[in-house]
Amino acid sequence: MENTDLLAIAKEHGSPVYVYDSSKITSQYNRLFNAFKKVKQVKLNYAVKALSNLSILKLMKSLGAGLDTVSIQEVRLGLLAGVAPKDIVFTPNGVSLEEIEEVAAMGVQINIDNLSILEQFGTKHPNIPVCIRINPHVMAGGNSKISVGHIDSKFGISIHQIPHILRIVENTGMKINGVHMHTGSDILDVDVFLYASEILFDTAKHFKDLDFIDFGSGFKVPYKEGDIETNIEIFGEKLSKRFNDFCKEYGKQLTLGFEPGKFLVSESGYFLAKVNVVKQTTSTVFAGIDSGFNHLIRPMFYNAHHEIINVSNPTGKERFYSVVGYICETDTFATNRRINEITEGDIIAFKNAGAYCFSMASNYNSRYRPAEVLWHNKKAHLIRKRETFEDLLHNQVTTDIFSKETEKA
Numbered sequence: 001m002e003n004t005d006l007l008a009i010a011k012e013h014g015s016p017v018y019v020y021d022s023s024k025i026t027s028q029y030n031r032l033f034n035a036f037k038k039v040k041q042v043k044l045n046y047a048v049k050a051l052s053n054l055s056i057l058k059l060m061k062s063l064g065a066g067l068d069t070v071s072i073q074e075v076r077l078g079l080l081a082g083v084a085p086k087d088i089v090f091t092p093n094g095v096s097l098e099e100i101e102e103v104a105a106m107g108v109q110i111n112i113d114n115l116s117i118l119e120q121f122g123t124k125h126p127n128i129p130v131c132i133r134i135n136p137h138v139m140a141g142g143n144s145k146i147s148v149g150h151i152d153s154k155f156g157i158s159i160h161q162i163p164h165i166l167r168i169v170e171n172t173g174m175k176i177n178g179v180h181m182h183t184g185s186d187i188l189d190v191d192v193f194l195y196a197s198e199i200l201f202d203t204a205k206h207f208k209d210l211d212f213i214d215f216g217s218g219f220k221v222p223y224k225e226g227d228i229e230t231n232i233e234i235f236g237e238k239l240s241k242r243f244n245d246f247c248k249e250y251g252k253q254l255t256l257g258f259e260p261g262k263f264l265v266s267e268s269g270y271f272l273a274k275v276n277v278v279k280q281t282t283s284t285v286f287a288g289i290d291s292g293f294n295h296l297i298r299p300m301f302y303n304a305h306h307e308i309i310n311v312s313n314p315t316g317k318e319r320f321y322s323v324v325g326y327i328c329e330t331d332t333f334a335t336n337r338r339i340n341e342i343t344e345g346d347i348i349a350f351k352n353a354g355a356y357c358f359s360m361a362s363n364y365n366s367r368y369r370p371a372e373v374l375w376h377n378k379k380a381h382l383i384r385k386r387e388t389f390e391d392l393l394h395n396q397v398t399t400d401i402f403s404k405e406t407e408k409a
């Protein structure tokens, strides 16, 4: 997108505002799909948690993607977007048996990640095939919060518990139709993916009724100019060959699945905010914007890097700034960043704002969550209105108990 497009959107829809470029989502989807073109059956299930706006889900459906979901609410959003239940996988962690049963009754593919629920579900519903999420005991991921496949992680059933899984399957008569793993996010090294994939292939050999193998996600995307990213093409080439060989050994054409979030939407997103104040202190120059970690928490939560550009003054002299929010805790987006000279009132854009940005936004400090705009065919489409004061009050129940107590006193 051009700076002028972003500025026009900020002018029309106000700030702060999230903007997503549909053409980037489409090209990323095609890139990943094409990397596995040598495999007969491939299914990419978009991880809804990354960005769950209905228009984004509809775009994914139009591209041929299914959905990966973690809550019954995400499943309902997917169904509302027109995605068929058979194209949705439910991969929750630590949710109740009741929620899993409710989702299964909708016809959605269930993925179970602990033995207790597997045994209970298999006993009650032996005729509903389920996928199992294994924990491959691989330490991978950009930081500890997003490394989820290691031995201390709460996710998945340990590969050392396969005998126990088999006992449950035999005793209940249930059918395992898929095996799955997800080792973490922001994984750069193709060899780490391939190493973990071998563990999944070893697991798959134990189950005779498989329809698919789901390799999860975690591909690293670039966050700045010249940044490194997972080499999807090389990974595709290597895993496709290994997968096709495995299918031959297994004696059946299986579907190869992934559930990417960040890879599909991260780079499509821009978060636009206005600089309210430029504050020179004894040690630094702060650019204080009309937002905070209530709208974009990744820098504070994960130390995530988001490139920041001054779209109002893209050719101005570069200076160093610490970009901070308006929240009542220290909410620093970036420290000592080289940015084209900022004047109060300028619109700045955070890049890579498609994944885990709006979807992690909150109303902290009683602020409204921002609007969302989809840039499609060179036109801006509002896909979520900015919240209003009424939205903050929506579920509050007003009571007059205190006025009655005052009257009595």
Ligand SMILES: Cc1ncc(COP(=O)(O)O)c(C=O)c1O
Pocket (backbone or CB within 6 Å): 047, 050, 068, 091, 182, 184, 185, 186, 216, 217, 218, 219, 259, 260, 261, 262, 263, 355
């Ligand atoms: C089970 C599962 N699948 C897929 C994803 C998406 O990962 P990414 O955004 O790195 O592609 C996640 C992310 O948390 C996840 O937990």
